[in-house]
Amino acid sequence: MLDDELLSTHLQELRRGTVVLACLLILRRPNYGYALLDLLDRRGFAVDANTLYPLLRRLEKQGLLTSDWNTGEARPRKFYRTSGRGVALADTLSRDWDELDTALRTLKGES
């Protein structure tokens, strides 16, 4: 049996880049930090708040997300949206993921 620490280390390594792709895909429809955190959690992409919030800023700085303050509601919230560049990156990453998936299936079929 694998011990928990070893398992969580490897799972974390395997999932590291997937949060970015998930964000880019979800934010094709504008959303704000906490709602995104909740959505990711429910879709099975467990990520800490203190990782996600800085990540959103970084992606925005890289031009992959755009943001707007929504002050219409009682609580002003910063809404993020995947930019054109972000959509292009999401497509590339998705294709790469699919290729990896195919490659892994081939490997599993061979053994």
Next chain:
Amino acid sequence: MTTASTLTDRYVDAALRHLPARQRPDIERELRASIADAVEDRLDAGGEPAEAELAVLTGLGDPARLAAGYADRPLHLIGPALYLGYTRLLTALLVTVVPAAAAIVGLMRGLRGDVTVARLIGDVLGAALTAGVHLAFWTTLVFVIIERTATARRAATRPWTPAALPEPPSRRARYGELITQSVALVLFTTFILLSPTATTRTDAHGDPVGILSPRLWESGVVYLFIAMVIVALGFSFAKHYLRWSVPLAVAGSLADIAPAVTLIWLAVTDRVLNPAFAEAAGWSPGVPRWITTGLVAVSAVSLLHTVTEGITRARHR
């Protein structure tokens, strides 16, 4: 709710303190909204306000860590890209400069005379410690700054190539050096030990007058010096046959430095040549001075060689 809101205020303040001023208003607004959203979510699920706030802030973790994430700052002093270069340079400096600094201080104190042996050893150890602490501190500081400067970091991290591999020590060439050193030692020792009797000059009683000062024998310094040279030769063999290690490198550097420093000390204090011999040989006063200067120069070159070779060996181990 007052105590709970104070807690959030303190958290947000603590996080913003580590951020550049122009980023603060936007991040503060967003962070407060995110915390409020999370607290609200917990309250909707039937939680206590104070407990909800506490749980949300606990979940966000150390505000300094969150701020480092926002500012894209590393949470380490020296990262993996620079670490090897850092340890290599630091080791190379420590194993060479520290013994050299200690030797030079020992020489200066010894030259001034009128110090006890215990005091001298204390000064030398103090100098070694000071030199080591300074080297470690300043080297670390430079690397910490490089780590935090994007352009410097790119310049400092060159891709590794096989050309940087340690040179296989050409055993034959090195062996030649060792043989030369051994032969030189035998000739040199023979010359020193025979010099009081096998000489070209005699005094008024017909007794031989050696070229080297008789005080060297009276004080036993000559035997100490020969012992140092033999120890240095021993370390040359050790360095040839053993793998590089910090203790060996430090001991080897010290063993090389000790006879050179001793010789400088003897030459500068006029304890090498026998004045009676110079007189008997009819030397002009300039001759002993030139010999003394030559001895100091040779020793200084040997010291320099020890330091440069030590650095090269430490870097290419």
